[in-house]
Amino acid sequence: MNPFVFACITPHGxxxxxxxxGDKPERMKLTRDSMVKLGKKMMAANPDTIIVLTPHGTRIDGQFSISNSERMYGSFxxxxxxxxxxxxxxxxxxxRITKAARDSGLGVGSINYATAAGPLSCLPLDWGAIVPLAFMPDIPIVVITPSREVTLADHYKFGEVVRExxxxxxxxxxxxxxxxxxxxHDEKGPYGYDPAAAMLDEEVVGLFRSNELEKMAQFDPEYVDAAKPDGIWQTMILAGAIPKENRSIHLYSYEVPTYFGLICAEVSYVEDR
Structure with missing residues (x-):
């Protein structure tokens, strides 16, 4: 049974x-066009709720952070x-996700702000959620932020919990x-230049094409630190939520228009092969 009516991996520039x-609409046009396509696919799937995995939400050291406010608001x-x-x-x-994760022995925090409910119960909505949601239907969300202090194996396990x-x-x-x-990717960018950036992105694109997302867990930590991606942790959750035997990946686009890499991909569920 397909647990998700639609799933995708998106960037958030x-x-x-x-x-x-601004005055450079062509700079991220390839990615923008891919996002429009993903948005149309999402709209056609007609979901009731969208779960968003973002690296830039409220972080809790050593725990997965799950939104539990009445609403979320943000600007970029x-x-x-x-x-x-x-x-x-x-x-x-x-x-439900919070309880299931705790029952599975995972560290997880249900987060809120100000009041238990009502209009004052509002958490910040980060750009990691705002950017992809700008192309998606206006429906309720659940925002989940992983912790890099948690092992990638537990990120995969958390994805299994979400699926269940x-x-x-x-x-x-x-x-x-x-x-x-x-x-x-760019010496003028805020993180400077390192040849590991192009190498890692090339490997990641290859893993998308071969449907082997789980292999990102084998990347050397020093290599990851040099390249500075922020997508591995969310990808491992998605890999657990839609495992390889039930997963088909359609890579829409990859580009590096500034100092960081952007990938758009649709992740479909298939019956056991």
Missing amino acids: GEIIPELA DENGSVYEMERMVDRDLAL VVQNTSKKIALIASCDWAHA
């Missing part, structure tokens, strides 16, 4: 959003423009793994 492209500014977004939270699904919870709900659930890749 601000300029992907048309309103933030780029090239002199500001893009704002507000989404309601599917608190029932968030609490989704399989046992009557709601139609979609999944987004929001991932940028190596951030050290």
Whole structure:
């Protein structure tokens, strides 16, 4: 049984959003066009809730962070423009995932702010969620932020937990793994240049094409640190949620228009092969 009506891996560079492209709309056009296609696929799938895995949400050292506020609001500014977004939270699904993860022995925190419920119960919505959601239907969300202090094996296990919870709900659930890749492609960028960036991105694209996402867990930590991706952790959760034997990946695009790599891919469920 397919637990997710739609799943994808997306980047979160601000300029992907048309309103933030500034005077260089061609710079991320390839990625933007891919995001429009993914958004249309998501709309056609008609989910009730979207789970977003983002590296830039509220972080808890050593634990997975799961949104449990009434709503989330955030803004992102780029090239002199500001893009704002507000989404309601599917608190029932968030609490189900939290309980199942705890029952599985995983470290997880259910997070809220200000009041238990009502309009003041509002967490910040980060750009790792805002950018992909800008292309998706306006429906409730659950935002999950992984912890890099947690092993990649436990990220995969957390994905298995998410799959089990989704399989046992009557709601139609979609999944987004929001991932940028190596951030050290340009010496003028904030992280400088390292040849590991191009090498890692090339390997990642190859793993997408061969449907072997799990092999990212074998990357040497020093290699990862040199290339500076932020997508491995969310990808491992998605790999656990949609395992290899049930997974088909359609790579839409890869580009490096600035200092970091951008990948768009659709992840489909297939019956056991």
